[in-house]
């Protein structure tokens with residue numbers, strides 16, 4: 001059993017957690033009754049909890065720990081930077097070496113036309129920046145009526161008022177007066193759940209053409225931008241049909257609509273390229289980044305901005321910024337993270353080793369009686385749970401019942417695999433080895449077998465009528 005570094009017994013930590021800590025996206029009373037699992041340390045792709053369990057982290061934290069846990073180099077860089085310059089702002093016509101080096105590095109890694117970075121503390125903040133930036137851009141260009149941003153249902157762009165409005169999550173909109181004005185949502189390219197009898201290719205085109213329809217309905221003179229994740233992450237790793245993105249790009253070009261690619265999950269190696277935009281073949285005007293930028297070791301995000309947009313924005317004062325925009329410690333840690341990714345050829349590892357092994361394992365789960373489609377791009381994957389593969393049926397039980405049961409069995413087998421309604425998703429650290437992927441496959445199959453048995457036993461293996 002590994003050393004337990006916290007001094008209080010688990011039950012006491014859980015009681016204090018329940019008494020004082022309000023968890024995000026959680027019904028805290030339910031959690032209090034059950035007790036939070038206390039994570040004490042982590043190394044590579046494994047977490048350790050306060051009971052000494054070793055849990056394989058199939059989610060890389062929250063889609064972010066791309067280089068894996070336990071990289072002391074990042075801790076050393078952080079300590080050094082804290083001693084030298086723990087904080088200084090970038091508002092007062094001042095700058096510092098870590099933010100300068102990071103901005104230059106990001107510009108080098110990003111597609112050729114994207115050379116400018118506005119920093120934020122998170123993905124949510126960066127998308128709030130994007131809302132204000134695209135509207136300000138069009139105002140500066142003499143077209144202030146172009147203020148509507150089109151997004152998609154079931155998209156995730158963050159949890160602040162602005163970014164939560166961009167997102168298309170109904171339960172989020174139901175709380176706190178979202179969305180803000182001038183955000184419009186079109187349907188998502190989720191063929192499995194919504195494609196009906198159309199072929200995936202036809203369906204991809206139809207869903208992309210909803211953007212054109214929306215622009216024509218709202219008026220070209222009213223629309224500022226379209227925002228989307230190259231591959232929807234939190235929505236359930238929805239991989240669009242191959243016809244979708246080329247059509248979206250055509251429409252954005254035709255109507256002069258700015259394209260914002262939310263790369264918070266897809267960026268920094270997750271899809272096997274530096275950016276998901278490259279994987280799906282689009283040319284965004286702005287990319288949102290966070291998560292993998294620092295592998296989650298420090299909170300940092302930002303917007304990578306095209307030369308064309310930066311030229312307009314740089315000519316005016318943008319009355320916008322965060323105390324921690326370009327924080328020196330976060331910047332230094334992100335830079336070290338990118339150095340490790342390059343020096344250790346992590347993208348080659350993903351393309352040649354990890355992603356092919358993960359794809360083989362993941363598609364192998366497709367023969368399970370409860371598994372419908374299996375989808376994977378690079379190191380992000382999903383599978384649909386279904387009571388009837390042929391008709392792509394949903395369960396008669398409330399959406400998410402089967403998914404939650406499968407998630408519980410997965411946690412019980414020491415694998416963190418998440419569910420989005422009745423889709424199971426994984427997004428492991430990019431450094432994962434083929435042996436670890438094999439082990440992940442065993443745990444995932446056991447979880448599926450156990451939840452399938454429970455679901456049948458409880459009479460839930462039934463299709464919705």
Ligand SMILES: *Cc1c(COP(=O)(O)O)cnc(C)c1O
Pocket residue numbers: 063121122123124125127156157158159229233234262263264265290291301
């Ligand atoms: C996580 C996420 C965000 C929000 O980032 P935070 O750092 O949690 O604010 C935005 N967009 C996408 C695609 C995400 O996955």
